[in-house]
Amino acid sequence: MNKLGLLASTAAALATTVVATPAADAQAQSIVLCSQTALRTAITQANAAPGPNTLLLAPGCTYNLTAPDNPGNGLPVITSDITITGSLLGTQNVIRRQGATDFRIFEVTGPNARLTLNNLTVRDGKGDSNGGGGILAGAGTRLTLNSVEVTRNIAAATGPGGGIMNYGTLTVRNSTVSYNIATAFAGGIGSSGSANISNTTVTGNSSRDEGGGIAASGTLTLTNSRLTENGGRWQGGGLYASDLTGTVTDTLIRGNTAVANVPDGGGIATQGATTLTLERTTVFANRGLGDTGGGGISNGTASTMTLRNSSVTNNYSTSAPGGISNSGAITLQATPVVDNVPTNCSPSVIAGCAN
Incomplete structure (x- = not known):
């Protein structure tokens, strides 16, 4: 991703560690x-x-x-x-x-x-401007x-x-x-290296840029997790993927919001040379409040998405479509895209998605 980078001294004697045997x-x-x-x-x-x-x-x-x-x-x-x-x-x-x-709190370097x-x-x-409000982990760590x-x-x-x-x-x-909160991208987690996230809840985070919940480039494996109620001022309220190779499996993406007038992707937004696969994943009740659509998913021009045994339902956008906005390549396999408002899919035809 291009944007992706108590006690007083009198107690000092007691404030040391007690070393145990290995x-x-x-x-x-x-x-x-x-x-x-x-x-x-x-x-x-x-x-x-x-x-x-x-x-x-x-x-x-x-x-x-x-x-x-x-x-x-x-x-x-x-x-x-x-x-x-x-x-x-x-x-x-x-x-x-x-x-x-x-x-x-923590920086990890070297x-x-x-x-x-x-x-x-x-x-x-x-x-600070290097990022990581809680934890910053540098390259090679x-x-x-x-x-x-x-x-x-x-x-x-x-x-x-x-x-x-x-x-x-x-x-x-x-x-x-x-x-x-991030004043740039990635309200919850930002990663431009390798990320493996499992059995984890990412909720209530916000950014003034992309990726209210997670913003990632490089590689991402997201398994049996929940991305809920996150908000991005720009794209990808739940997950923003740019130049990423990633898989999302057995995960709930619900109630996330993208706001600005760019490709919205309230639940998920992809950009750049991204290849993203969703397996047994639910994209439900997310919102895109800009003017380009994709309340559930926005798939960028150079991006490829595959959805298997998943669902994209009950998402909303102020501009069509409410379900999936696709400018790249997308494949649906046993994945219903229904009950999105105002429509399900556009602007290009997506096999298996009917408005």
Whole structure:
């Protein structure tokens, strides 16, 4: 994609990590006491230590970050292989920005950088023009989220990726990305590398450009997930795909909105050399509020879409068609496109779609 790129020092002695013996899988583990100083110290030590390191968060702790650790980031930049695991006991751990100063929560940078987050919440970050209000992952990095909530982050100053901006390899499982905002594209998740998202809900996110929920180029695999109630000021309220090779399987795309007077695609919009396949996917009750149609799907001139065993129903656009607006190549296989308002498909003929 072209647009795609607490405690005082007197507590310092207690704010260090307690190093445990290596786990059975040879990863060093550290218990992180409940303070921002402890978390920062633990990450700094893990970055410097050889091999993978796991940081275990204090049960029920909210790590309030009141000032940046380095320009633009609340925590030390992740440059090695680090896993941060929240407690499964009681309230889920939270890592959040608190106060008036703007900074994102995590940045992952460098060829050896690997960050895995488990069982925690990342919230209230505010990124800069590099994007990633909550998390920014650079080229060549690996970012993995398991049972993580990324919520109420903002990518400011024309930055993409309100919740997450990925330029490397992103894996998201059993997670929620919600109520994030991008002043550019990708309100929830932006990716111009490789993204594999499964069993995840992306909801209530918004962007002032394309992709209210997800904006992606490169490769995308989206499986057994939900894109709901996201909004893009331009194209692709739910999903915006540009120069992407992707598959969407067993996924609900519902209640998303695209607003501006460009190819709308309230649910999905494709542009550029995109090849996108939908399998057993529901595109339902999305809206296009511009003047070019495609309340459910807008398929661009150079894009190819295949829909198998899916449905495009009850979508709305202020201009025809309400279902699928197609300027490229699209194939429907056992996929009804019905009950869209004001019409189902145009401007080119789509076999299997009748108005």
